[in-house]
Amino acid sequence: MLIGLVGKPNSGKTTFFNAATAGNAKVADYPFTTIEPNVGVAFVTQECVCREFGVKDNPKNSLCIDGIRHIPVKLIDVAGLVPDAWKGRGLGNKFLDDLRQADVLIHVVDASGSFDADGRPLGKPGLWDPLKDIEFLEDEIVRWMYQILKRDWDKWARRIEVERRDFVTSMAERLSGLSIKIEHIKEVLKRLDLDIEKPRQWTDxxxxxxxKELRKIAKPILIVANKIDIPKAEENYQRMLDKGIDAIPASALAEWALIQYADKDIIKYVRGSDHFEILDPNKLNERERKLFEKISEILEKWKGTGVQKALNKAVFDIGKMITVYPVEDASKLSDKKGNVLPDVFLVREGTRVREFASLIHTDLAKTFLYAIDVRSKKKLPEDYILRNRDVIKIVAAGARG
Ligand SMILES: Nc1nc2c(ncn2[C@@H]2O[C@H](COP(=O)(O)OP(=O)(O)OP(=O)(O)O)[C@@H](O)[C@H]2O)c(=O)[nH]1
Ligand SMILES: [Mg+2]
Incomplete structure (x- = not known):
C-alpha cells in the first residue's frame, strides 16, 4: 500500500510527511523545496483483535499499543504540483511520474489560502481560494493519465481490433506501471457506455x-484541509464541507511539534490522540510554552491534529482496505513459533480467501485447501470474501495441524 502526498508548493506536504513518518525531510516557506521524492513509513491504526480474544499479542509485522494496532504503510512526498504540470510546467511530469505506484492520494491543501496557484506567498491568509486548488489538482492528474492513454492509442486500439485481444487485460497490461489493475478497468467500464470492441472509434x-473515471477508482483522493491552526482556514474548511467535500481538517505542523517533543521525552503524546501531557515543564521556554498552549487548543477543538485521522481515512475509507489476521494455530491464535497474532495484512475490500493465501505466500495459493474462520471455527470456501478484522487459519495440502 503506497500513499502519495500531493498538492501545490508550500501546502505542507513535507511537514505532513515528516509528522507521519517521524522523518526529517527539508521544509521551507518557498516553493519547490522538495525536488526528489521522500519515501518513508507511516502507520494506520485500528482497534486490534487482541482484546476481543482476551490475549496478549506478540506483533511482528506491526505494533500493538494499548490495544490499538499500528500497521505500516508507505508514504511518498513529491514535488509541488502547479497548473499545467501535465504539460511539464514546474517540475511537472517528474512529479507525476513519481506517483505512478500510489494506490491512494492525500491532497494536502493550504486551507488558510496564503499562497497562489504556484505556491508563491501572498503575504497574508485569505487571499487565495483553496477550493480552486482542489479542482485544479484533480484535473491535472486526469490530464496526465489521459496523456499516457493517448500515447500510441491508435496503434494499440488497432491491435485490439485486428488481433481480437481482450480489452480489459490489454488495458491492464498497458497501465500496469500506474498500479492500475483489471478490477479498476472493469469498474470504469461498468460506469461508462463505451464500445470496447472498437476502441479505434473512441472520440477524444x-x-x-x-x-477521469479511472482516476476516481485507481487514484482516489482524500482532501486534507491543512494549516487549520491559521485563522481563515476554518472558514475555508467549512466551505469545503458545504460543497460536499469530505475533507479532514489538520495541522501537520502541530503533529510535527508534538512528535518532536515526545521523542525528547519532554511531553507524552500518543499519535492520533486529542491530548498530551507536559512531563518536564522546566525544559520549555516561554515561546515553547505558548506554542503548546496553542496546540492544546487545536487538539481540543479538532479532536486531534488530523494527521492520523487522514492516514486512516485514506487507507480504510478512500483506499477501501480491510485488515486480516492470519494465524497458524487456531486455538492459540499464534504462528508456528508461538507468537500470538503476529501479523496483520491490509487487503483490498472484496479479496477472496484464496487470493489472500497467495498474498501470504505464493506456495500457499497452490496448496490451498480451505480456510477456517477462527471466531466461529467454521470452514470457509476458497471464494469466501474476507471481512474487516477477520482472523483466519489457512489449511494447505501437505501441512499438518
Ligand atoms: N501554520 C502552519 N504552517 C504549516 C503547516 N504545515 C506546513 N506549514 C508551513 O508551510 C510551509 C511549507 O511547508 P512544506 O512542508 O515545506 O510544504 P511543501 O508542500 O512540502 O512544499 P514544496 O516542497 O515546496 O512543494 C513551511 O513554512 C511550513 O512550516 C501547518 O499545519 N500549519
Ligand atoms: Mg515539500
Missing part, C-alpha cells in the same frame, strides 16, 4: 472520460 472526449 470518450478517452478523457475514461481517464
Amino acid at each position: 472526449d470518450e478517452l478523457y472520460f475514461f481517464a
Whole structure:
C-alpha cells in the first residue's frame, strides 16, 4: 500500500510527511523545496483483535499499543504540483511520474489560502481560494493519465481490433506501471457506455472520460484541509464541507511539534490522540510554552491534529482496505513459533480467501485447501470474501495441524 502526498508548493506536504513518518525531510516557506521524492513509513491504526480474544499479542509485522494496532504503510512526498504540470510546467511530469505506484492520494491543501496557484506567498491568509486548488489538482492528474492513454492509442486500439485481444487485460497490461489493475478497468467500464470492441472509434472526449473515471477508482483522493491552526482556514474548511467535500481538517505542523517533543521525552503524546501531557515543564521556554498552549487548543477543538485521522481515512475509507489476521494455530491464535497474532495484512475490500493465501505466500495459493474462520471455527470456501478484522487459519495440502 503506497500513499502519495500531493498538492501545490508550500501546502505542507513535507511537514505532513515528516509528522507521519517521524522523518526529517527539508521544509521551507518557498516553493519547490522538495525536488526528489521522500519515501518513508507511516502507520494506520485500528482497534486490534487482541482484546476481543482476551490475549496478549506478540506483533511482528506491526505494533500493538494499548490495544490499538499500528500497521505500516508507505508514504511518498513529491514535488509541488502547479497548473499545467501535465504539460511539464514546474517540475511537472517528474512529479507525476513519481506517483505512478500510489494506490491512494492525500491532497494536502493550504486551507488558510496564503499562497497562489504556484505556491508563491501572498503575504497574508485569505487571499487565495483553496477550493480552486482542489479542482485544479484533480484535473491535472486526469490530464496526465489521459496523456499516457493517448500515447500510441491508435496503434494499440488497432491491435485490439485486428488481433481480437481482450480489452480489459490489454488495458491492464498497458497501465500496469500506474498500479492500475483489471478490477479498476472493469469498474470504469461498468460506469461508462463505451464500445470496447472498437476502441479505434473512441472520440477524444470518450478517452478523457475514461481517464477521469479511472482516476476516481485507481487514484482516489482524500482532501486534507491543512494549516487549520491559521485563522481563515476554518472558514475555508467549512466551505469545503458545504460543497460536499469530505475533507479532514489538520495541522501537520502541530503533529510535527508534538512528535518532536515526545521523542525528547519532554511531553507524552500518543499519535492520533486529542491530548498530551507536559512531563518536564522546566525544559520549555516561554515561546515553547505558548506554542503548546496553542496546540492544546487545536487538539481540543479538532479532536486531534488530523494527521492520523487522514492516514486512516485514506487507507480504510478512500483506499477501501480491510485488515486480516492470519494465524497458524487456531486455538492459540499464534504462528508456528508461538507468537500470538503476529501479523496483520491490509487487503483490498472484496479479496477472496484464496487470493489472500497467495498474498501470504505464493506456495500457499497452490496448496490451498480451505480456510477456517477462527471466531466461529467454521470452514470457509476458497471464494469466501474476507471481512474487516477477520482472523483466519489457512489449511494447505501437505501441512499438518
Ligand atoms: N501554520 C502552519 N504552517 C504549516 C503547516 N504545515 C506546513 N506549514 C508551513 O508551510 C510551509 C511549507 O511547508 P512544506 O512542508 O515545506 O510544504 P511543501 O508542500 O512540502 O512544499 P514544496 O516542497 O515546496 O512543494 C513551511 O513554512 C511550513 O512550516 C501547518 O499545519 N500549519
Ligand atoms: Mg515539500
